[in-house]
Amino acid sequence: MQERAVREYADSDGRYGRVDTQYAEFDGITLETGFFLGPLTVAYETYGTLSPTRDNAVLILHALSGDAHVAGTDETGRLGWWDAMVGPGKGIDTNKYFVVCSNCLGGCKGTTGPRSIDPSTGMPYGPSFPRISIGDMVNVQAMLVKHLGIERLHNVIGGSMGGMQALEWAVSHPDAIRSAIVIAATARLSPQGIAFNWVGRNAIYSDPARVCGPADENSATRRPGRGLAVARMIGHITYLSEETMEVKFGRKLKLKDMNGYRYSLGENGTEGGEFEVESYLEHQGSSFMQRFDEDSYVIITKAIDLFDMEGTYGGLRNAFGKISAKVLVLSFNSDWLYPTAMSLDIVRALQAEKKDVSFVELDLPYGHDSFLVNAGMPYLTRIVRGYLNGVR
Amino acid sequence: MDDIKTPFHEFQIGFNVISDLITPGTRVLDLGCGTGTLLQKLRDEKDVEGCGVELDQEKVIRCIERGIRVMGLDLDEGLIGFPDLSYEYVILSRTLQQLMNPERVVREMLRVGSKSIITFPNYGHWKIVLRYMITGRTPVCETHPDPWYKTPDVHRLTISDFREFIRKLGAKIEKEIHIIDNVPVKDALLANRRAEWGCCLISAT
Numbered sequence: 001m002q003e004r005a006v007r008e009y010a011d012s013d014g015r016y017g018r019v020d021t022q023y024a025e026f027d028g029i030t031l032e033t034g035f036f037l038g039p040l041t042v043a044y045e046t047y048g049t050l051s052p053t054r055d056n057a058v059l060i061l062h063a064l065s066g067d068a069h070v071a072g073t074d075e076t077g078r079l080g081w082w083d084a085m086v087g088p089g090k091g092i093d094t095n096k097y098f099v100v101c102s103n104c105l106g107g108c109k110g111t112t113g114p115r116s117i118d119p120s121t122g123m124p125y126g127p128s129f130p131r132i133s134i135g136d137m138v139n140v141q142a143m144l145v146k147h148l149g150i151e152r153l154h155n156v157i158g159g160s161m162g163g164m165q166a167l168e169w170a171v172s173h174p175d176a177i178r179s180a181i182v183i184a185a186t187a188r189l190s191p192q193g194i195a196f197n198w199v200g201r202n203a204i205y206s207d208p209a210r211v212c213g214p215a216d217e218n219s220a221t222r223r224p225g226r227g228l229a230v231a232r233m234i235g236h237i238t239y240l241s242e243e244t245m246e247v248k249f250g251r252k253l254k255l256k257d258m259n260g261y262r263y264s265l266g267e268n269g270t271e272g273g274e275f276e277v278e279s280y281l282e283h284q285g286s287s288f289m290q291r292f293d294e295d296s297y298v299i300i301t302k303a304i305d306l307f308d309m310e311g312t313y314g315g316l317r318n319a320f321g322k323i324s325a326k327v328l329v330l331s332f333n334s335d336w337l338y339p340t341a342m343s344l345d346i347v348r349a350l351q352a353e354k355k356d357v358s359f360v361e362l363d364l365p366y367g368h369d370s371f372l373v374n375a376g377m378p379y380l381t382r383i384v385r386g387y388l389n390g391v392r
Numbered sequence: 393m394d395d396i397k398t399p400f401h402e403f404q405i406g407f408n409v410i411s412d413l414i415t416p417g418t419r420v421l422d423l424g425c426g427t428g429t430l431l432q433k434l435r436d437e438k439d440v441e442g443c444g445v446e447l448d449q450e451k452v453i454r455c456i457e458r459g460i461r462v463m464g465l466d467l468d469e470g471l472i473g474f475p476d477l478s479y480e481y482v483i484l485s486r487t488l489q490q491l492m493n494p495e496r497v498v499r500e501m502l503r504v505g506s507k508s509i510i511t512f513p514n515y516g517h518w519k520i521v522l523r524y525m526i527t528g529r530t531p532v533c534e535t536h537p538d539p540w541y542k543t544p545d546v547h548r549l550t551i552s553d554f555r556e557f558i559r560k561l562g563a564k565i566e567k568e569i570h571i572i573d574n575v576p577v578k579d580a581l582l583a584n585r586r587a588e589w590g591c592c593l594i595s596a597t
Contacts, residue, residue, distance in 0.1 A: 326461075328456075344473075347463070347473065348472065348473030351473040351474055351475065351478075352473065352475055354475065354478060356461060357461075357463075358456065358461050358462050358463065359462075359463045359464055359465070360449070360452050360453070360456070360462075360464040361464050362449065363449055379449075379453065382453050382456075382457060383453055383456050383457075385457075386453070386456040386457035386458070386459070387456050389457075389459065390456070390458075390459025390460075
């Protein structure tokens with residue numbers, strides 16, 4: 001009896017298992033700037049089975065640093081970035097839905113980006129990768145979806161930059177989706193958001209290790225310098241709430257035998273950081289250096305900065321007029337980077353256009369990153385599962 | 393006092409009264425919609441296109457789980473963003489007495505809906521009045537089940553109060569239904585003294 005209970009738990013809340021990234025090849029895409037970018041590769045993963053009527057597909061849209069590996073384990077055993085949400089019996093149930101997640105355009109996890117070879121030079125694009133927009137990222141996703149034989153998605157869902165993309169899907173591909181879930185997002189990045197991104201990019205630009213000018217053969221193998229780590233640290237401060245930092249780190253010190261905080265300079269006039277919060281940021285920064293590309297960081301944050309549906313369409317109501325999808329807007333009361341007021345701007349413009357919009361502000365203390373924190377997953381799971389279930 | 397019947401707490405009767413006032417196939421906004429029970433009933437039985445407004449997070453999540461469209465908003469802030477006359481009916485069921493600013497909310501209802509339906513417990517019932525007179529203390533009864541110091545029902549209004557309130561707003565009561573001993577009665581005689589609950593269909597004149 002006990003054994004059976006354990007198995008049922010595993011079945012209803014289990015992991016997806018091993019998933020491999022696949023690659024779709026296209027001739028290229030004309031960007032919103034008019035520039036033709038080609039050839040184009042899109043890295044993606046799929047989970048579950050597409051129904052015979054092809055009506056059960058859910059497209060997941062990752063945030064700034066994410067990739068196609070959303071759930072299950074990859075060949076190294078690494079868990080997907082939203083494994084808590086996606087899998088058999090989970091919020092996005094892979095027994096029910098055909099789930100697709102792709103790396104965004106300009107990324108560094110398999111989709112064409114600064115590390116890809118520029119056919120005109122035979123060298124990686126590096127810093128000369130063309131300027132892209134959130135709309136371009138979505139157009140590439142739409143090419144992939146079509147390539148997979150899906151005419152209409154049951155749902156698109158994403159948080160932060162992924163939420164911007166979900167909104168962009170609803171606006172620019174209205175007939176291709178039945179519903180969208182827009183989490184911790186905004187229809188236009190705030191000046192505060194632009195400012196943080198600018199400081200992050202400046203950390204990269206100021207890095208002596210950064211390769212300037214045209215890319216050379218070394219840029220394919222070179223690793224980004226500390227500038228990217230600093231950019232990531234700034235980012236992480238904005239993703240957390242003050243309360244989370246207080247609870248998670250407080251004023252705790254890294255070394256327990258230290259008698260209070262003593263500022264000490266290291267060998268090069270730097271310091272290792274004595275507080276746990278410093279140690280956390282250092283870890284986030286240096287591990288990001290290992291797994292991300294600084295030119296991707298520049299290109300993608302620039303695309304986020306430029307995202308402004310209000311400016312592009314002359315007002316949000318104009319932007320939303322053509323939306324036919326049901327939209328669920330979710331915000332977190334502790335998110336100060338993309339605060340609830342920004343979600344409400346989206347909601348009110350949708351209401352004014354008499355669209356089918358639902359809105360929930362979740363009371364979770366984890367800041368902008370709340371949608372990725374396991375402790376908030378029970379609430380998020382019920383909402384996402386319930387909403388997907390209610391879409392006809 | 394405990395023998396006062398509370399039909400609106402036995403959801404069905406109160407919901408039936410509201411449901412009977414609603415034309416099938418219309419758009420309905422339910423303010424303080426709770427877990428979406430009424431909207432689900434209206435969707436299933438009357439084919440209405442419903443939307444709820446609810447502040448409590450757990451109740452909002454329950455609405456979404458039921459496939460009910462819902463806005464997690466504070467009613468006391470008004471209905472910002474809801475376009476004029478965008479619903480055929482706006483419902484405020486068992487919530488009026490709990491609002492910080494009932495006047496603002498009802499004005500908003502009249503703006504957003506062609507017609508509004510408001511139900512509320514009647515503090516003018518003879519048993520409540522009698523108890524108040526005899527004991528000199530704020531009565532606790534089934535329509536007002538919590539003591540004054542820990543109740544969400546911050547306003548204690550009577551059917552007569554409500555009539556005057558609607559008149560002052562320049563609006564019109566089109567229909568009055570009173571719940572007396574669990575039975576809905578249209579335009580009951582001496583309703584202010586006999587009814588436990590009032591249910592009114594109102595519109596802007």
